[in-house]
Amino acid sequence: MACFNPRSDEALLSCAQMAAADRAAMSMGHFGEDLMEAAGMGVAQLALARTGIRRVLVLCGPGNNGGDGWVAARYLREAGCDVHVVFEGDVSALKGDAFTMARRYDGMTSAYDPSLLDDVDLVIDALFGAGLRGPLRGRAQQMVMDANRCNAFRLAVDVPSGLSGDTGQAEEAVFQADLTVTFFRKKPGHVLVPGRYHCGRVVVHDIGIPACVLDHIAPLAFENSPNLWRSHWPRKVPSNHKYQHGSVLVLGGRPPALGASRMTARAALRMGAGVVTLASPSDGYAIQAGALDEVMVAPYDNDSELGALMADRRRTVLAVGPGAGVGEALRRQVHLALAQKKPVVLDADALTSFEGQADALFAAIQSDVVMTPHGGEFQRVFGTQETAPDQTDGKLAITRAAAYRAGAILVHKGPDTVIAAPDGCAVIETAAPPDLATAGSGDVLAGCVAGLLAQGMPAMAAACCAVWSHGAAARNSGRGLVAGDLIAALPVISKEMELGLKSSVFR
Numbered sequence: 001m002a003c004f005n006p007r008s009d010e011a012l013l014s015c016a017q018m019a020a021a022d023r024a025a026m027s028m029g030h031f032g033e034d035l036m037e038a039a040g041m042g043v044a045q046l047a048l049a050r051t052g053i054r055r056v057l058v059l060c061g062p063g064n065n066g067g068d069g070w071v072a073a074r075y076l077r078e079a080g081c082d083v084h085v086v087f088e089g090d091v092s093a094l095k096g097d098a099f100t101m102a103r104r105y106d107g108m109t110s111a112y113d114p115s116l117l118d119d120v121d122l123v124i125d126a127l128f129g130a131g132l133r134g135p136l137r138g139r140a141q142q143m144v145m146d147a148n149r150c151n152a153f154r155l156a157v158d159v160p161s162g163l164s165g166d167t168g169q170a171e172e173a174v175f176q177a178d179l180t181v182t183f184f185r186k187k188p189g190h191v192l193v194p195g196r197y198h199c200g201r202v203v204v205h206d207i208g209i210p211a212c213v214l215d216h217i218a219p220l221a222f223e224n225s226p227n228l229w230r231s232h233w234p235r236k237v238p239s240n241h242k243y244q245h246g247s248v249l250v251l252g253g254r255p256p257a258l259g260a261s262r263m264t265a266r267a268a269l270r271m272g273a274g275v276v277t278l279a280s281p282s283d284g285y286a287i288q289a290g291a292l293d294e295v296m297v298a299p300y301d302n303d304s305e306l307g308a309l310m311a312d313r314r315r316t317v318l319a320v321g322p323g324a325g326v327g328e329a330l331r332r333q334v335h336l337a338l339a340q341k342k343p344v345v346l347d348a349d350a351l352t353s354f355e356g357q358a359d360a361l362f363a364a365i366q367s368d369v370v371m372t373p374h375g376g377e378f379q380r381v382f383g384t385q386e387t388a389p390d391q392t393d394g395k396l397a398i399t400r401a402a403a404y405r406a407g408a409i410l411v412h413k414g415p416d417t418v419i420a421a422p423d424g425c426a427v428i429e430t431a432a433p434p435d436l437a438t439a440g441s442g443d444v445l446a447g448c449v450a451g452l453l454a455q456g457m458p459a460m461a462a463a464c465c466a467v468w469s470h471g472a473a474a475r476n477s478g479r480g481l482v483a484g485d486l487i488a489a490l491p492v493i494s495k496e497m498e499l500g501l502k503s504s505v506f507r
């Protein structure tokens with residue numbers, strides 16, 4: 001499947017891609033000065049949307065982020081605010097549009113003094129945006145730390161200073177914004193952790209760059225939303241029988257960890273698969289069969305019997321891992337699953353079992369495989385040394401590298417779950433609540449992916465839809481959410497999504 005619509009509102013642009021969008025807009029006749037004017041005006045408008053903004057301090061840096069700050073300062077002054085601009089250095093040394101905008105501002109300007117923060121209602125951080133390289137130093141660091149301590153509302157222009165727009169990695173000193181106003185499209189740093197926690201509310205302001213410039217830039221990162229994969233949502237045909245709605249085989253857990261695989265199986269069914277079978281080792285069969293109604297339970301005694309269950313042509317998707325027990329036996333069973341050349345979901349123990357032997361796993365992949373590791377499992381399979389995922393590259397880059405290396409879709413779970421395909425296409429989930437960090441939640445997610453794959457959804461779309469549905473199911477509940485609540489909520493989420501798709505709520 002190709003990556004998602006490049007023009008979508010959910011596209012995330014790296015700092016270099018944003019600069020390319022800027023250049024493309026200019027080559028189409030837009031002036032850089034107009035873009036900066038629109039950016040600064042947007043910042044001022046959003047600041048003035050708050051009540052009680054009278055005294056404003058604008059911290060301007062040496063580049064175009066500072067340029068936006070000079071424009072905002074002008075508009076806020078025109079609106080009657082008492083505005084003070086801090087600029088360290090010589091205005092005449094500024095370049096390009098930033099120089100022009102600084103010259104157009106005729107209010108109060110001075111070097112930094114901490115007392116300037118006394119009694120202000122609003123501090124605007126226009127120190128550094130997309131052009132920041134490395135940590136803040138000297139006065140900039142001091143200004144940010146002081147601003148973070150003051151009681152004023154804090155607004156960041158484009159990206160809070162000290163934060164990488166590309167990775168979401170934060171330097172030691174980072175502006176702690178209540179509101180971040182960015183332009184045209186968000187950047188990965190706005191949605192990845194910890195970046196997201198420094199941005200406050202993020203508003204994307206339209207500065208007139210036409211969306212068509214994205215056709216050439218071809219962004220490969222997106223914020224998760226039904227808008228991305230709605231066209232792949234499986235529709236149920238009235239005349240279909242249950243097997244045509246998809247059939248999943250879940251490898252049952254081993255005593256005493258029996259519940260996890262049951263949750264995976266139930267979730268696959270609740271996500272819409274027509275038939276789900278739990279392949280249970282015989283010693284756990286009675287318990288599993290007694291605990292499950294709609295999920296069928298099939299016993300097996302050895303790999304050959306399990307292989308026959310997996311090979312059954314009616315079973316189109318296999319899910320392996322939850323509660324399955326780390327070790328050589330599970331490694332063999334994972335190979336057995338991969339040898340069927342059917343779509344496979346690998347989670348939990350199926351991943352941990354390959355710690356230190358990951359290449360053997362990757363070499364056996366011949367079909368669509370979705371791996372759903374949490375951070376610990378990811379590290380066990382992919383390590384941190386060998387795959388070049390220098391942590392400073394951030395979660396987006398390391399997950400992409402892992403997907404490429406494995407030849408599989410990676411769902412790298414966490415507060416900022418990153419879903420990446422081997423071709424570099426990546427999606428970041430931003431709306432999953434912290435209540436999802438609960439026992440069994442991952443088992444449910446694996447089942448959601450399997451259930452959607454069984455209904456014919458392309459693997460990347462299925463992974464994104466599963467992650468979104470899982471988060472939406474959690475939002476339906478709240479504190480005290482248990483994994484079973486997620487399973488129970490899935491049909492309602494699907495219904496709401498179908499209604500949303502029909503009524504274009506998600507457009």
Ligand SMILES: NC(=O)C1=CN([C@@H]2O[C@H](COP(=O)(O)OP(=O)(O)OC[C@H]3O[C@@H](n4cnc5c(N)ncnc54)[C@H](OP(=O)(O)O)[C@@H]3O)[C@@H](O)[C@H]2O)[C@@H](O)CC1
Binds near residue numbers: 207
């Ligand atoms: N693209 C667009 O479409 C639009 C972009 N717009 C705006 O432009 C912004 C990007 O502007 P930008 O490229 O000038 O970068 P910016 O963040 O101002 O910083 C560069 C300056 O910082 C300096 N510097 C860097 N790191 C440093 C450090 N650690 N410590 C100290 N200094 C450091 C660096 O110095 P140098 O490396 O050159 O020596 C240079 O002087 C973007 O965020 C948005 O707000 C809007 O106007 C709308 C249209």
Ligand SMILES: [K+]
Binds near residue numbers: 125127157160161
């Ligand atoms: K900034």
